[in-house]
Amino acid sequence: MREFMDYIQSAFYSATGWNRESSYSTLNATSDALLNFPTPRGLRLTLSSLATPQFATTYQLGTIGVVDGSISYLYSSVPLNDTVAQSDRIPLSTVLKGYRTLAELPRHEVDSSLEATATKVNSWSGFNLMDTESLAYGRLYLPRSMLEALFVKRISPTLQMQMSAVSDQSLRNGGTVLSMLQYDTGRYGVEGLASTDGGLLGIRGLYNFGGDVADTDLVPSPVEEGSNHNNNSNNERDRIYGRFSAGGEFYYGTLNKSGGMSLGVRFATLPRHKGTPLTATMTINPLMGNMSWTYAVMAGENCSLATRTSFNVYSYESDYAVGLELWRKRSAWQNLESEDDVKVITPTIPQRSFQSKLEWKLDEPTIASPLKEPVAADAGPTVKSVKPRERSFQAKLEWRLDDAESMPAPGADTFEDPYAGVLKARLDQHFRVGLLWEGRIKSLLFSLGSSIDLRRPDSPFRNLGLEVQFSS
Numbered sequence: 001m002r003e004f005m006d007y008i009q010s011a012f013y014s015a016t017g018w019n020r021e022s023s024y025s026t027l028n029a030t031s032d033a034l035l036n037f038p039t040p041r042g043l044r045l046t047l048s049s050l051a052t053p054q055f056a057t058t059y060q061l062g063t064i065g066v067v068d069g070s071i072s073y074l075y076s077s078v079p080l081n082d083t084v085a086q087s088d089r090i091p092l093s094t095v096l097k098g099y100r101t102l103a104e105l106p107r108h109e110v111d112s113s114l115e116a117t118a119t120k121v122n123s124w125s126g127f128n129l130m131d132t133e134s135l136a137y138g139r140l141y142l143p144r145s146m147l148e149a150l151f152v153k154r155i156s157p158t159l160q161m162q163m164s165a166v167s168d169q170s171l172r173n174g175g176t177v178l179s180m181l182q183y184d185t186g187r188y189g190v191e192g193l194a195s196t197d198g199g200l201l202g203i204r205g206l207y208n209f210g211g212d213v214a215d216t217d218l219v220p221s222p223v224e225e226g227s228n229h230n231n232n233s234n235n236e237r238d239r240i241y242g243r244f245s246a247g248g249e250f251y252y253g254t255l256n257k258s259g260g261m262s263l264g265v266r267f268a269t270l271p272r273h274k275g276t277p278l279t280a281t282m283t284i285n286p287l288m289g290n291m292s293w294t295y296a297v298m299a300g301e302n303c304s305l306a307t308r309t310s311f312n313v314y315s316y317e318s319d320y321a322v323g324l325e326l327w328r329k330r331s332a333w334q335n336l337e338s339e340d341d342v343k344v345i346t347p348t349i350p351q352r353s354f355q356s357k358l359e360w361k362l363d364e365p366t367i368a369s370p371l372k373e374p375v376a377a378d379a380g381p382t383v384k385s386v387k388p389r390e391r392s393f394q395a396k397l398e399w400r401l402d403d404a405e406s407m408p409a410p411g412a413d414t415f416e417d418p419y420a421g422v423l424k425a426r427l428d429q430h431f432r433v434g435l436l437w438e439g440r441i442k443s444l445l446f447s448l449g450s451s452i453d454l455r456r457p458d459s460p461f462r463n464l465g466l467e468v469q470f471s472s
Helices: 004-016 029-035 112-121 222-227 229-238 334-336 353-357 392-397
Strands: 042-052 055-066 068-078 133-144 148-156 158-168 175-184 188-195 200-209 242-253 258-269 278-285 290-295 303-312 316-330 342-343 382-384 419-428 432-441 444-451 463-472
Touching: 004 042, 004 055, 004 133, 004 148, 029 278, 029 290, 029 303, 029 316, 029 419, 353 432
Parallel strands: 042 463
Antiparallel strands: 042 055, 055 068, 068 133, 133 148, 148 158, 158 175, 175 188, 188 200, 200 242, 242 258, 258 278, 278 290, 290 303, 303 316, 316 419, 342 382, 419 432, 432 444, 444 463
8 A cells, every 4th residue: 555645746747737656666557566465464453544635644563573663744836736645535546556558748848948947947056956846855764774765856857866864873974965966858757866875876777668658750641641530549559559668777886886777668559549458567687687477457347456476697597476356346235325325205005984994885085075186196205214424533533513514515425436445366476476455444544465385274364464554
């Protein structure tokens, strides 16, 4: 399950129009969500709040042998007014990582003069950290006293700066700082990074082609468009509409005089694809001799499958893993519980009078009494009964009633998530099984999972954990 701060950071990137899918680091994001999902350990409770549209807090408490926890704060210069922060209203598909279909690339209409002006305004001579679109995040781990921080600043529509730092006594020199400069035009993205850990310098990039980034400057004439309209509509259903991505990374440590590199390609279908959504990737590390292939497919509306195969040309070792994601929809009885109680009025057949029964005859037709209102034949079959509204969770914590302004208006639409939860499972070549069940109970988001080692039947359960989150 995504942490609340990660969810808020994604909302910040959406509000500023930054696409993280154009980064080479997210090449295997879909397969990792289905195969490398973490299973909780012990008991962990998280309380979060988006106090204002620009400020968020998170408090976490866990028990894994010893009691530990963390305190997090986040500030965004961009108001996140459209972000749903209540845990009982957040769509599960946005906080539970799983198969993700690539979104359409944003179109950056960049003018060289405008970009030069923006770069000049944001020059270091008059640089203000919080004057434009920026985000600041800090987290303190207790009782270890480890501190981590993140700062993101949007310099121009295509340029973004990101700095992250970690302070801990166990690290060399007491901590490390990583700075990154990202440039994204939609068609390609380039990232340059530098770290104080080993004097690391690196560059990575990803280039997209085909699909939504194909050249669309050639517009057919009205005659050609009318003649080929039917053929194009038929071909659209048959062909696979997707995007190819190719990229690589290279890094070098100036202190230890060692380097590394990797290359990768990806094909993923886009939302306009009429067939089955799928994602396929291949990555190669020439120096280490590792090759890896992943394939993920949305087999059904509520089911996704993934597989990964790795091979090393130097040691002839191979690894494989398979994963499953099964979403559970709200059942019929859950939908009925969310609705008001309904009373059905059915017309009743009047019984014969006692005198008619003695005389063995039917009652004579009588005129309806003006004091009794007849039931109309076309009257509505159902009448909703008035059901008292339950107090909100926040009002129960503060021992008070809900405010009048917080009460929903009569007939107002209430949020109904179509999903009740998701079950994830994976299996690797060492017969290690990972199980994870995530969902929502009332206003609480939960994750229940375990790791099982089938090669040890005497004690197969390696760990078992439960995570509970509440946000307002």
